[in-house]
Structures are given as C-alpha cells and as structure tokens.
Amino acid sequence: MPRKKPFSNKQKKKQLQVKRERKRGDTGSGPNSRNASTERGKEREPQSDTSDSETTDVRKINQQPSHREGRHDPNRYRLHFEKESREEVERRKKRAREKILEPAAEADLEIDINDIYPPEKGLDFPRRPSWHYEMTREQLLRKEEKLFGEFLETLHSKNPPGSLSHFEHNLETWRQLWRVLEMSDVVLLIVDIRHPVLQFPAALYHYVTNELHKQVILVLNKVDLCPAALVLAWKHYLSSLFPHLHCVCFTSHPGQPYSTVLQKKRIRRKVGWCQAGGPVQILRACQDIVAGRVDLSSWEQKIQRDAANDCQEGELLEEGESVLVEHYSDVAMEMVNSSQELYKDGVLTLGCIGFPNVGKSSVLNSLVGKKVVSVSRTPGHTKYFQTYYLTPTVKLCDCPGLVFPSRVDKQLQILAGIYPIAQLQEPYSSVGYLYERMPFHAILRLKHPNGEGEDGEAKWTAWDICEAWAERRGYKTAKAARNDVYRAANSLLRLAVDGRICLCLRPPGYTPQRDKWEIHPEVTEIIALQGKREEDGAGERDEEEGESSSEPEEEEDRDADGDDEEGEEDDDDGGGGFLKPGQREGLRPKMMVNMFSVLGENECE
Numbered sequence: 001m002p003r004k005k006p007f008s009n010k011q012k013k014k015q016l017q018v019k020r021e022r023k024r025g026d027t028g029s030g031p032n033s034r035n036a037s038t039e040r041g042k043e044r045e046p047q048s049d050t051s052d053s054e055t056t057d058v059r060k061i062n063q064q065p066s067h068r069e070g071r072h073d074p075n076r077y078r079l080h081f082e083k084e085s086r087e088e089v090e091r092r093k094k095r096a097r098e099k100i101l102e103p104a105a106e107a108d109l110e111i112d113i114n115d116i117y118p119p120e121k122g123l124d125f126p127r128r129p130s131w132h133y134e135m136t137r138e139q140l141l142r143k144e145e146k147l148f149g150e151f152l153e154t155l156h157s158k159n160p161p162g163s164l165s166h167f168e169h170n171l172e173t174w175r176q177l178w179r180v181l182e183m184s185d186v187v188l189l190i191v192d193i194r195h196p197v198l199q200f201p202a203a204l205y206h207y208v209t210n211e212l213h214k215q216v217i218l219v220l221n222k223v224d225l226c227p228a229a230l231v232l233a234w235k236h237y238l239s240s241l242f243p244h245l246h247c248v249c250f251t252s253h254p255g256q257p258y259s260t261v262l263q264k265k266r267i268r269r270k271v272g273w274c275q276a277g278g279p280v281q282i283l284r285a286c287q288d289i290v291a292g293r294v295d296l297s298s299w300e301q302k303i304q305r306d307a308a309n310d311c312q313e314g315e316l317l318e319e320g321e322s323v324l325v326e327h328y329s330d331v332a333m334e335m336v337n338s339s340q341e342l343y344k345d346g347v348l349t350l351g352c353i354g355f356p357n358v359g360k361s362s363v364l365n366s367l368v369g370k371k372v373v374s375v376s377r378t379p380g381h382t383k384y385f386q387t388y389y390l391t392p393t394v395k396l397c398d399c400p401g402l403v404f405p406s407r408v409d410k411q412l413q414i415l416a417g418i419y420p421i422a423q424l425q426e427p428y429s430s431v432g433y434l435y436e437r438m439p440f441h442a443i444l445r446l447k448h449p450n451g452e453g454e455d456g457e458a459k460w461t462a463w464d465i466c467e468a469w470a471e472r473r474g475y476k477t478a479k480a481a482r483n484d485v486y487r488a489a490n491s492l493l494r495l496a497v498d499g500r501i502c503l504c505l506r507p508p509g510y511t512p513q514r515d516k517w518e519i520h521p522e523v524t525e526i527i528a529l530q531g532k533r534e535e536d537g538a539g540e541r542d543e544e545e546g547e548s549s550s551e552p553e554e555e556e557d558r559d560a561d562g563d564d565e566e567g568e569e570d571d572d573d574g575g576g577g578f579l580k581p582g583q584r585e586g587l588r589p590k591m592m593v594n595m596f597s598v599l600g601e602n603e604c605e
C-alpha cells in the first residue's frame with residue numbers, strides 16, 4: 001500500500017476555514033479574511049506556535065472570522081489574556097528542550113488557597129460602578145471602562161510583572177458576571193474537583209455573601225475524575241475556610257471512570273444528562289437556603305419523575321414542562337435595575353458561575369435532564385449568559401467562564417483547562433509540569449528518542465516526551481515529515497484536561513492523612529454519587545471494554561480544539577479515563593501498577 005501522505009492538524013484546520021469561508025461567499029481576499037491573516041502571519045514568522053498578529057498587550061483568544069457591517073460581532077465575548085513576550089515564550093521553549101525533568105515531591109501537589117489568592121495581593125475582580133437612570137448608555141459604558149482600567153492598574157501595582165496568572169481582560173465578560181450576580185438569588189459557584197483551589201476566588205465569595213447578602217453553593221464538579229477520599233478532603237478543607245458555603249459534590253458523567261477514548265460514544269448513549277450525580281444535593285442545599293420562601297416542590301417532583309423514568313437522552317421533558325429561554329439585549333445588560341429583591345415573583349434564580357471548562361453548562365444540562373446549552377472541551381465556549389426555566393419556580397442562568405486574577409502557575413492553569421490548547425504559543429512546559437508530577441511515559445509506552453542513558457534510565461526533557469508521543473501516534477509535519485512535536489504536546493495536554501491523564505491537586509496536609517480520609521464514613525456517599533461500586537478498585541477493566549470497537553479513533557476527534565461543540569454523540573468525552581480512580585492521584589506507587597492494562601489496544605498504537 002502506498003504510504004499515506006502526512007496531513008497535519010494545522011493543514012486540516014486551514015482547509016476547514018477555507019471551506020467555511022467559501023460557503024459564506026467570502027473569497028478570502030479581503031484584508032480581514034482568515035486566509036489573509038494566515039498569509040500575513042506566514043510572512044512574518046514561520047513558526048505557528050509563536051505567531052500573534054496583535055499589537056496590544058492583550059492576546060485575544062478564540063478569534064472568529066471578522067465582523068461584518070450589520071451583523072453581530074462574534075469576537076465581542078472572546079477571552080482576552082495578557083500577551084506573553086516572544087522572548088519569554090522562546091525562553092520556555094529552550095528550557096523545555098534542555099531541562100531534565102525530575103519527579104516532584106508528593107507534597108508539591110498540596111496547594112494552599114492563600115498561595116493562589118494571597119489576601120495581601122489585592123486579587124479582586126472588577127466591580128460594576130454605581131449608576132442612575134439619568135445617565136446615558138455611553139456615560140455608563142465610559143464609567144465602566146474607566147473603573148476597569150483603574151482595577152487593572154491597582155492589580156499591577158500590587159503584583160510585579162510576571163507574577164500574575166492569565167486572567168480575563170475582556171470587560172464584556174465581566175459585565176456578564178455583574179448581570180448574573182444581580183439577577184441570581186443563589187450563586188452556584190462551580191469548580192473542577194481536580195483543582196478546586198485554583199478556581200475558588202475568595203474575593204467573589206466575600207462579595208456575594210457580605211455585600212450582596214446572597215448565598216453561595218459550591219459545586220465540586222467532575223467528582224468521577226477524583227478519588228472519593230480526596231473529594232471529601234477538599235470538601236472539608238473549603239467548608240472549614242469558608243463557613244457560609246454550602247458544598248455539594250456533582251458529576252455529569254457518573255459511573256464512567258473506566259471508559260477509554262474508544263468507548264465514549266457507546267457509554268454516552270447509556271448515560272443521559274438526567275442520570276447525573278448531585279441534582280438532589282443541589283435541591284437540598286436550595287431548600288435549606290430558601291427555607292420555604294419559594295415553593296420548590298415542582299423541582300423535587302421533577303427529580304423523582306426523572307429517577308422513576310430512568311430517562312433517555314432527548315426524552316426527558318414532558319408536556320407543560322418546556323424550557324423557556326430568555327435572551328437579553330444589550331440594553332438589558334447595561335441599564336438594568338439591580339433590584340435587591342430576592343425570589344422575585346416566587347421564582348428562585350440560580351446563577352452558574354465559574355472558570356472556563358469547569359462544567360457549568362454540563363451542570364445546567366444535568367439539572368434540566370436534557371441538553372439545553374452546548375458543551376465543549378474548548379474553554380470559553382459559552383459566550384454570553386442565558387436563562388432557562390427548570391420548573392415554573394426555578395430559573396437557571398448560565399454565565400460564560402471567567403478567569404479571575406490569581407497567582408497560580410501558568411503551566412498549571414493550562415492543565416486546569418482555562419486556555420484553548422490549540423491556541424497555546426508554547427505547550428511544552430505544561431507537558432513538563434505534568435510529567436514531573438505524574439511520570440506518564442510508562443502509561444503511554446513512550447520510547448525515549450535517544451534511548452536509555454548509561455545507567456539504564458532514560459532522562460526525559462519535555463521536548464523528548466512530546467517527540468516520543470509524536471513518534472508513537474505518527475504525528476508528522478506536512479512538509480518534512482518530521483515528528484510534529486507541537487501537535488504531540490497539544491494532544492498530551494488534551495488528555496490531561498479531559499481527565500484521561502488525571503492530575504489531582506490535594507489540600508494542605510492531605511498526603512500524610514490519606515488513610516484517615518479513605519475510611520471516613522462520608523466516603524461511601526461520594527462513591528455512590530460517582531456511580532462506582534466500592535469493589536471497583538485497581539485491576540479489572542470495565543466490563544464493556546471487550547465490546548469496544550477495534551477501529552482506531554479518528555485523529556480529529558482526539559485532537560481538534562477549534563470550536564468543537566460536543567454534539568449529542570460526542571458530548572461525553574470527559575468521562576474517559578486511562579487510569580483508575582485510585583491510580584489517578586499524583587505519584588502514588590499504586591498508580592504505576594497495571595498501567596499497561598488500562599490502555600485500550602489502539603490508544604497508543
């Protein structure tokens with residue numbers, strides 16, 4: 001058979017863009033066309049992973065094809081992060097090639113919230129300025145912009161250059177937070193249980209509880225990806241630091257911890273949105289909070305009905321239970337009266353707030369029991385807030401993901417899924433960061449490009465890891481057919497973000513006390529929520545494994561990171577896992593056992 005011509009992801013994306021533009025009747029010759037900008041980028045710099053066509057200090061992510069007269073601006077709500085200098089990017093690349101990676105100490109996985117959000121560093125978020133009806137729309141917008149500028153100045157004055165992590169510089173997105181906070185009676189602050197401490201801005205909690213006098217339910221989401229003992233330890237840690245919090249564990253993918261990439265479509269058909277673990281717990285927390293001031297019986301009945309029907313995807317909503325969607329105009333966003341009245345018209349409004357990719361939309365879909373908002377593995381997918389009536393007395397509001405200012409390591413931030421991986425300028429150091437905390441070369445059966453050292457041990461740099469993965473996966477550059485290291489790095493990061501190589505942080509002091517948490521009486525409750533059987537320890541594969549297809553997965557499925565909304569068929573990829581729950585946690589020796597057996601045949605071939 002003739003050798004298949006290598007076709008890179010980049011080429012594929014370009015091909016798709018051209019196709020889309022052709023469909024829209026764009027010849028690609030205009031100054032703003034995607035083709036034109038790609039060509040411009042090419043002229044200036046040959047390396048795709050360091051190119052950036054913007055001239056300001058802010059890097060705009062998820063750029064959409066240009067805005068046209070008379071049509072809405074698709075770039076209005078995209079993520080804006082501070083741009084890194086080319087020198088910094090090149091320095092990190094060089095380091096990724098040269099630095100031999102060393103295993104990090106277990107204690108490195110323990111993270112104190114005060115290290116991420118040090119109270120003395122003024123890591124606040126932009127607040128909405130006061131306004132009155134005599135102000136014109138333009139006056140208000142100008143005031144907001146002025147205050148936002150001052151907010152950035154104060155932040156930078158307290159934090160030297162380079163010390164702050166990526167955070168949202170798009171005022172439009174903060175405006176949506178303001179609106180959602182104003183209209184919500186209760187805030188559902190959603191975090192990813194693998195790293196909740198990165199996504200819990202203390203300033204927001206204090207603002208909502210002390211200034212807005214509203215309650216916060218902390219949703220520890222994706223608990224299927226984390227050992228139950230660790231979930232419990234995080235829950236206790238955060239509740240003890242923030243006593244007014246109502247903590248709830250949640251998963252939209254219960255009982256799917258052992259699936260592999262190849263199985264994902266099969267499993268999703270069996271587990272619909274309505275089988276999530278945690279809606280009852282959210283209902284109970286709301287009942288505590290509203291204390292009878294809103295009639296939540298319709299919600300309770302809905303949950304009971306769903307449980308009794310064992311609903312299937314797409315079959316959930318009954319007559320008279322339709323989901324209403326409210327769209328907000330700009331005017332509503334800008335000049336709305338921030339009424340302090342709680343439970344207006346006897347309706348409880350729940351605002352889903354959180355960082356990108358933590359699963360806000362999935363929580364909302366799970367509460368409704370049906371896909372009403374789109375879900376994607378690409379952070380920043382939800383662009384503007386929308387509301388949905390769960391029942392006549394319960395309204396849900398989905399807010400776009402927000403990246404609050406913090407001091408977390410940027411490499412870790414990327415592993416936590418806040419940055420669209422395909423748009424990373426330098427992915428290698430995050431691969432190195434992951435590898436030092438979770439040496440996965442054996443799991444992925446990587447062969448060192450230079451063979452073993454004299455002592456029989458291979459010494460890996462981040463670059464070597466990516467090179468070896470490119471070799472194993474057959475990622476080649478289109479022109480020279482060399483190993484496509486950039487693509488391999490992206491692929492590895494995606495495995496981490498999806499939870500297939502699963503790095504879980506721990507609360508301070510967890511490691512020496514792990515045994516205590518493992519036998520804690522509340523652990524069984526969490527295991528039940530995760531949808532696991534207790535006997536599901538290390539060792540056996542999921543029973544469905546044998547039925548999985550032997551067809552290799554399409555490259556695009558695994559690697560694409562464009563506007564990749566997860567459709568009805570595909571929206572389940574987060575549940576996949578190479579490692580079993582007890583094995584997923586950092587560098588535990590137990591994790592190294594059976595690593596080979598947890599790989600599907602085609603996953604590393």
Ligand SMILES: Nc1nc2c(ncn2[C@@H]2O[C@H](COP(=O)(O)OP(=O)(O)OP(=O)(O)O)[C@@H](O)[C@H]2O)c(=O)[nH]1
Pocket residue numbers: 221222223224225250251252253354355356357358359360361362363374375376377378379380381382383399400401402499566571572573574575576
């Ligand atoms: N394993 C697992 N994955 C999940 C869970 N919930 C969501 N995901 C995955 O996480 C990714 C992001 O989910 P979304 O619901 O789109 O997250 P979001 O917070 O709305 O994201 P933005 O639109 O960026 O703000 C998707 O790939 C989901 O499949 C969960 O409970 N378990």
